[in-house]
Structure formats: structure tokens, C-alpha cells
Amino acid sequence: MQAPPIAVQPPPQAAQPAGIARDPSRYYTPKQMQGRPLIRVALLLPFNSSRADVRALSTSLYNAAQLALFEFDNPNILLIPKATGGSAIGAQTAATEAVQEGADLILGPLFAEEVSAVAPVARGVNVPVVAFSTDITVAGNGVYLLSFQPAADVNRVVDYAMLQGMTKFAALFPQNDYGNRVRAVFEEAVSARAGHIVTEESYSGSPDGMTGPVQRLANYGGRHGALLAKRAELKAAGDTQGLKDLEKRDTIGDLGYQAVFVPEGGARLRALAPLLPYYDIDPRKVKYLGTGLWDDPSLQREPSLEGAWYPAPPPEAHEQFVARYTRVYGATPPRIASLAYDAVSLAVALSAKPEGERFTVETLTEPDGFAGVDGIFRFLPEGRTERGLAIMEMHGSGATVVDPAPTSFGVPPSL
Structure with missing residues (x-):
């Protein structure tokens, strides 16, 4: 799974929009669709971003949206x-055009600053926004975030670890906005469940910036020093068997925690993960825990992650989506492409309701939620998304489900 888009300060900020008049006679209607009771759904994405990777991601999201539209055939x-251009001003302009062309619902945009700019435009004409940002600070007041949000990942994996008897944790956080957000959620999640964070460290993105924090997390200096002292003691006592037993050891002494939380993904996780066992954070004694960023087939080839746990949507329906997407477009979609598929699927499903009931607050926050290719989800009144996540265990042959995702929401939304 790709790292969630991180909010950055846009230069410059978009101005607050003036009131927008909606004229049904000017709504966009293709010639081949004239005479139909159209339901217009705008899809706002940074197709024209200056970054090639963002343009490619936008195309994949659009392809997934088109796939849903074709398969549900309304x-x-x-x-x-x-x-949107990936900027606040570009997103505001795109939203203004969309509502003037008659949009009943806005899907997207992708980045937090874009969502902030779109929200007042949409709210002024009572059009809800289902956005793809992970930054919960932009949710609410008509904006719903259909994204893989860090809080859901953290709470699910901490819950499961503690149900397995783990109460003492360590953590390694990246020094970026995502790391800061995840740290706050992790500390709250462990504290709320009467657990204890024994130690935590943060690291920069460079390999050199990872080594020191891992050594400190492992108390490597202290444990290596204890080994040298023990060897000297055994040598003085003439205990050759004891010395032989320690021949291949780098440290002695157990760590004070049962699990280590590593909210990282992709190439940086592949660089970071091997350092943990190298500095004697033994995966046979300490369980490695991750987030949905670990839901990435390329990480299965990393031996140090064998047996690690991470939260993810139930895999079966998503795998089927990937197969259909690949068959149609000839390429494997990025992990978050399914968000656009589920967003369009939701729009199609709700379009069956009578006009005036389709995209209301009551409809969008239906307590029973909805089912998509990423499992069940529901929008909470403040705009966050609650998901039914599975716990996966990492293996070289492929991740396996160790705790299935729920198939329904049996309790009221947690606020």
C-alpha cells in the first residue's frame, strides 16, 4: 500500500469563495444523455499535477472509478x-465548475489542502464531499473521508495485540507529519487500554538516521556491555561451557516490551525492518506490529517481517477487484485505487433512493454502513470513516488472516 498523502502548505492559500448560483439550465448534459434524470457525480483529482507520480495515481483512481461505473451500469x-492541479486554488476552481455544472456529489479531492478549499464551495450549495485525504482535521461539515485513516489501523492492531496478552510496547516513528499523527493515536490507544509504552524513538528517512534510534530502542549498548561483562566473569571463573554458549551472542538480557510498533511502508520499511533483528530485537520474543502501509506484496519478501501483524481490509474482495482492474487496464492498480471504486459504487447505490434522499447526512451516516471491495465501512457524523479491518500475519508465501474482519457493525458508531 502506498504511503498516505501528507498534507503540505499550499502556496498560496485559496480565498474564501463567494456564493455560487446554481442554474439547472446550465447543468452539464452530454448529447447522448439528454432527456434522462441525470445524477451528476464530480470526481476531483490532480490529473495535471506537476509531479509524475501524482498524475499516475490520479489516472489509476479515475480508471477504478470508471470500472465501477461500468460494472454497476446505471x-x-x-x-x-x-x-485540481494538486493545489488549493486549483481544487477550489474545479469544485466551483463542478457545482455550476450540476454536481449532486463530489468525490475527491486527494490532498488535505485541496479538501479544505473545496469544502466551503460544496457546503454553500449543500453538496456533500467524499474525499480521499487521510487528514481528519479536514473532515466534517459535509466532508466525509473515504480513506485508510491511521487511527483505525492503530486501534485495531493495538486491540488485537492486547487481546493476545501484550501490554508493554515500544515504537519507532518516522519524523514526518504522518509519524506525528500516528504517534499521538498510538499513545492514546495504548493508554486507553491500560497498556504501557516502555520506550519510543523517531528516525529520519536516511539509513544513517535509522541506525541510532534502533540501537537505542534495543538498548543495544547496555545489553552488549552486559554480554562483555558476563564473558569476562565466565573467563575469570574458567567456565568454558558458559563462554561457548555465548559465542554467537551479541547481547544478553531481555527487553522490557513484548511488541514493537513500526508505522512505515515501502522502501523505507525495507531499509528499517532488518535493523531490528540485527540489533537483537528478536522477532521470536518481540512481535513486530505495523499499519495498513504494510499491505504491500513487496514486503512479503522481507525475512525480518516474518510473522509480523498488521491491520488491513479483508483481502478477498480486494484481490478480485485487482484482478478485474488488471484485466481491463493491463496494469496492477496502486493500493488506494480501490477508494475511487468504492466511492463510485456508493454513489451508484445511493442513486436508487428518491431525489432529496440520496446524499443527505442521514443517508451517508447510515449506522449499518456500506460494503465495498475494502470491506464494510461507515461514515461517522464528524466525517471520519470507521472500517471493518482484519489482522494479517506476514509470511514470505503471502500474508494470512489471523483475525477476520467483521462483516457488520454490531454496535453504535464510536465517537
């Missing part, structure tokens, strides 16, 4: 794509 749904 002839009255009109998907209106709009390019």
Missing part, C-alpha cells in the same frame, strides 16, 4: 472528472 449516473 445509465443515469454522469461522472464529471475535474483536474
Whole structure:
């Protein structure tokens, strides 16, 4: 799974929009769809970003949206794509065009600053926004975040670890916005469940910036020093068997925690993970825990992650989505492409309701939620998304489910 988009300060900020008049006679209607009771759904993405990776991601999200539209085949749904440029001003302009063209619902945009700029435009004409940002500070007041949010990942994996008897934790956080957000959620999650964080460290993205924090987390200096002292003691006592037993050891002494939480993904996790066993954070004694960023097939080839746990949507439906996408477009979609598929699927499902009931607050926050290719989900009144996540265990042959995702929401939303 790709790292969630991180909010950055846009230069410059978009101005607050003036009131927008909606004229049904000017709503966008293709010639082949004239005469139909159209339901217009805008899709706002940074197709024209200056970054090639963002443009490619936008295309994949659009492809997934088109796939859902084709598979659910509602002839009255009109998907209106709009390019945001990846900026607040570009997103505001795209949203203004979309609502003037009659959008009943806005899907996207992708980045937090874009969502902040779109929200007042949409709110002014009572059009809800289902965005893909992970930053919960931009949710609410008509904005719902259909994304893989760090809080859901953290709470799920901490819950499961503590149910397995683990109460003492360590953590390694990246020095970025995502790391700061996850740290706050992790500390709250462990504290709320009467657990204890024994030690935590943060690291920069460079290999040199990872080594020191891992050594400190492992108390490597102290434990290595204890080994040298023990060897000297055994040598003085003439205990050759004791010395032989310690021949291949680098440290002695157990760590004071049962699990280590590593919210990282991709190439940086592949660089970081091998350092843990190298500095004697033994995966046979300490369980490695991750987030949804670990839901990445390339990480299965990392031996140091064997047996580690991480939260993820139930894999079966997503794997089927990937197979269909690959068959149609000839490429494997990025992990978050399914968000666009589920967003369009939701729009199509709700379009069956009578006009005036389709995209209301009551409909969007239905307590029973919805089912998508990433499992069940529901929007909470403040705009966050609650998901039914599985716990996966990492193996070289492929991740396996060790605790299935729920298939329904049996309790009221947690606020």
C-alpha cells in the first residue's frame, strides 16, 4: 500500500469563495444523455499535477472509478472528472465548475489542502464531499473521508495485540507529519487500554538516521556491555561451557516490551525492518506490529517481517477487484485505487433512493454502513470513516488472516 498523502502548505492559500448560483439550465448534459434524470457525480483529482507520480495515481483512481461505473451500469449516473492541479486554488476552481455544472456529489479531492478549499464551495450549495485525504482535521461539515485513516489501523492492531496478552510496547516513528499523527493515536490507544509504552524513538528517512534510534530502542549498548561483562566473569571463573554458549551472542538480557510498533511502508520499511533483528530485537520474543502501509506484496519478501501483524481490509474482495482492474487496464492498480471504486459504487447505490434522499447526512451516516471491495465501512457524523479491518500475519508465501474482519457493525458508531 502506498504511503498516505501528507498534507503540505499550499502556496498560496485559496480565498474564501463567494456564493455560487446554481442554474439547472446550465447543468452539464452530454448529447447522448439528454432527456434522462441525470445524477451528476464530480470526481476531483490532480490529473495535471506537476509531479509524475501524482498524475499516475490520479489516472489509476479515475480508471477504478470508471470500472465501477461500468460494472454497476446505471445509465443515469454522469461522472464529471475535474483536474485540481494538486493545489488549493486549483481544487477550489474545479469544485466551483463542478457545482455550476450540476454536481449532486463530489468525490475527491486527494490532498488535505485541496479538501479544505473545496469544502466551503460544496457546503454553500449543500453538496456533500467524499474525499480521499487521510487528514481528519479536514473532515466534517459535509466532508466525509473515504480513506485508510491511521487511527483505525492503530486501534485495531493495538486491540488485537492486547487481546493476545501484550501490554508493554515500544515504537519507532518516522519524523514526518504522518509519524506525528500516528504517534499521538498510538499513545492514546495504548493508554486507553491500560497498556504501557516502555520506550519510543523517531528516525529520519536516511539509513544513517535509522541506525541510532534502533540501537537505542534495543538498548543495544547496555545489553552488549552486559554480554562483555558476563564473558569476562565466565573467563575469570574458567567456565568454558558458559563462554561457548555465548559465542554467537551479541547481547544478553531481555527487553522490557513484548511488541514493537513500526508505522512505515515501502522502501523505507525495507531499509528499517532488518535493523531490528540485527540489533537483537528478536522477532521470536518481540512481535513486530505495523499499519495498513504494510499491505504491500513487496514486503512479503522481507525475512525480518516474518510473522509480523498488521491491520488491513479483508483481502478477498480486494484481490478480485485487482484482478478485474488488471484485466481491463493491463496494469496492477496502486493500493488506494480501490477508494475511487468504492466511492463510485456508493454513489451508484445511493442513486436508487428518491431525489432529496440520496446524499443527505442521514443517508451517508447510515449506522449499518456500506460494503465495498475494502470491506464494510461507515461514515461517522464528524466525517471520519470507521472500517471493518482484519489482522494479517506476514509470511514470505503471502500474508494470512489471523483475525477476520467483521462483516457488520454490531454496535453504535464510536465517537
